[in-house]
Amino acid sequence: MLIEIILFLLLGILFGVITGLIPGIHINMIGTLIVSSSLFIIAEIDVIYLIVFIVSMSITHVFVDFIPSIFLGAPESGTELSVLPGHEMLKQGLGFQAVKLTALGCLIGLFIFILMTLPLSFIAKAFSEISPGIIQKIIPLVLILVSLNVIFSERRKAWFALFAFLLCGTLGLIVLNLDLKEPLVPLLTGLFGASGVLLSIKSKTKIKKQNPKAEVKVKKLKPILASAVFSPLSLFFPALSSGQIAVVGSRFFKSTREEFLFMLGIVNVLTMAFSFLALFLISKTRTGSAAVIKDLIGVPETNIFILIVFVAIFSGLFSFFIVNFLSKKFLLILEKTNYTKISYAVLTIMAVVTFTVSGFFGLIVLAVCTATGVYCISLGVSRINMMGCLLLPTIIFYIIL
Numbered sequence: 001m002l003i004e005i006i007l008f009l010l011l012g013i014l015f016g017v018i019t020g021l022i023p024g025i026h027i028n029m030i031g032t033l034i035v036s037s038s039l040f041i042i043a044e045i046d047v048i049y050l051i052v053f054i055v056s057m058s059i060t061h062v063f064v065d066f067i068p069s070i071f072l073g074a075p076e077s078g079t080e081l082s083v084l085p086g087h088e089m090l091k092q093g094l095g096f097q098a099v100k101l102t103a104l105g106c107l108i109g110l111f112i113f114i115l116m117t118l119p120l121s122f123i124a125k126a127f128s129e130i131s132p133g134i135i136q137k138i139i140p141l142v143l144i145l146v147s148l149n150v151i152f153s154e155r156r157k158a159w160f161a162l163f164a165f166l167l168c169g170t171l172g173l174i175v176l177n178l179d180l181k182e183p184l185v186p187l188l189t190g191l192f193g194a195s196g197v198l199l200s201i202k203s204k205t206k207i208k209k210q211n212p213k214a215e216v217k218v219k220k221l222k223p224i225l226a227s228a229v230f231s232p233l234s235l236f237f238p239a240l241s242s243g244q245i246a247v248v249g250s251r252f253f254k255s256t257r258e259e260f261l262f263m264l265g266i267v268n269v270l271t272m273a274f275s276f277l278a279l280f281l282i283s284k285t286r287t288g289s290a291a292v293i294k295d296l297i298g299v300p301e302t303n304i305f306i307l308i309v310f311v312a313i314f315s316g317l318f319s320f321f322i323v324n325f326l327s328k329k330f331l332l333i334l335e336k337t338n339y340t341k342i343s344y345a346v347l348t349i350m351a352v353v354t355f356t357v358s359g360f361f362g363l364i365v366l367a368v369c370t371a372t373g374v375y376c377i378s379l380g381v382s383r384i385n386m387m388g389c390l391l392l393p394t395i396i397f398y399i400i401l
Contacts, residue, residue, distance in 0.1 A: 005052050009311055012053040013318055016060025017326070021068060022353075047296050048307070055276070055308050056315040058289040059110075062269050063319035064326070066102040071095060071330055072197075072346045084383050085257035087196065093208040095334070096327050097216045101258055103323040105223070105265020110316040112228055112266065113273040114309065120232060120274075124281040139237055140398040142248070147391050149251045150384055157381050164376040164385045169392025171372055175365055176393050182357045183365070189350050190369025191376075191386050197350075198374060201343045210331045222253040223263035231270035234286055235278045242271040244394060247387050273312055280305040 070086030089098040154161040226249035275286035285291040
């Protein structure tokens with residue numbers, strides 16, 4: 001049995017690398033295929049091995065997903081905020097360090113997850129006794145305060161920031177309520193990915209020779225504390241994404257771009273890990289991966305959850321070294337290729353992925369979101385204000401809930 005577990009763990013890592021490197025190919029697609037054909041698969045494969053595969057794939061995906069986001073400007077939900085700071089570091093010859101910071105954050109996040117599992121078990125029990133109405137009033141209030149802090153931290157350009165926030169928020173409301181498959185793909189790709197790629201082409205961005213051996217000093221305590229305090233929100237509030245939690249966390253301490261990337265890695269992996277904990281503690285699914293596990297076995301027993309934790313840790317350790325290896329190989333290709341040509345290729349890939357996932361109407365949404373992203377960037381305000389595309393719909397969701 002141990003050999004089979006190891007084999008499926010490694011197979012999950014392999015698939016996690018593939019889904020992480022190819023923008024638009026999400027782990028939920030693989031999970032859906034497993035569930036849709038589960039009657040045939042379970043007849044041949046023990047369901048425990050499928051769970052090992054899903055967990056290892058999910059954790060690996062979180063680690064690897066930052067590579068296309070930082071190097072190509074092709075984000076998915078959770079990595080959209082890494083595009084700007086990561087790309088800035090890439091242009092300065094520190095692309096490897098940018099990805100390594102997110103990978104290190106992911107790895108540390110898994111150990112934070114272990115330390116927080118027991119305390120959160122008690123919190124979850126107490127939380128279940130709190131009136132849902134009280135929670136529904138607290139969350140939008142917190143998000144409103146955070147949003148105002150993001151906007152008015154721009155000082156002289158606060159009104160421009162407010163306009164960008166509301167514009168992207170309105171766009172998010174419209175797109176998320178369209179009859180569109182995977183609306184986040186064209187929304188986030190346009191606002192945070194394609195817009196930046198177009199501006200790179202316009203400015204004829206050149207990538208400096210990368211220096212993988214350069215040292216980048218990062219103060220880790222504040223990002224760790226912020227992630228540990230705010231990431232558990234994902235355990236109890238399904239409408240909050242890892243990107244939104246990162247925005248909340250970043251408002252409570254002044255971070256450099258390096259610290260923010262480090263924190264983003266922690267938050268993303270904790271969001272995934274806490275989704276497994278939420279299934280175990282309160283029988284709720286917070287991610288597609290947790291939903292697949294619930295479809296396969298229902299609420300996992302204690303021994304299954306312990307297995308999930310061990311698989312997550314070992315997958316994370318493997319993924320950390322895999323990401324470092326892939327980053328160096330990726331950078332060698334970037335250095336030898338004209339970055340403008342790569343940018344055009346990336347735009348083509350974004351369009352193809354959007355068309356494949358969201359159809360022809362998704363391409364129209366992608367074009368509108370890209371134009372909106374370019375306009376908001378031209379206002380000269382922080383791109384974090386474009387997170388209004390998710391913050392405003394979430395605030396409204398909780399207000400009218």
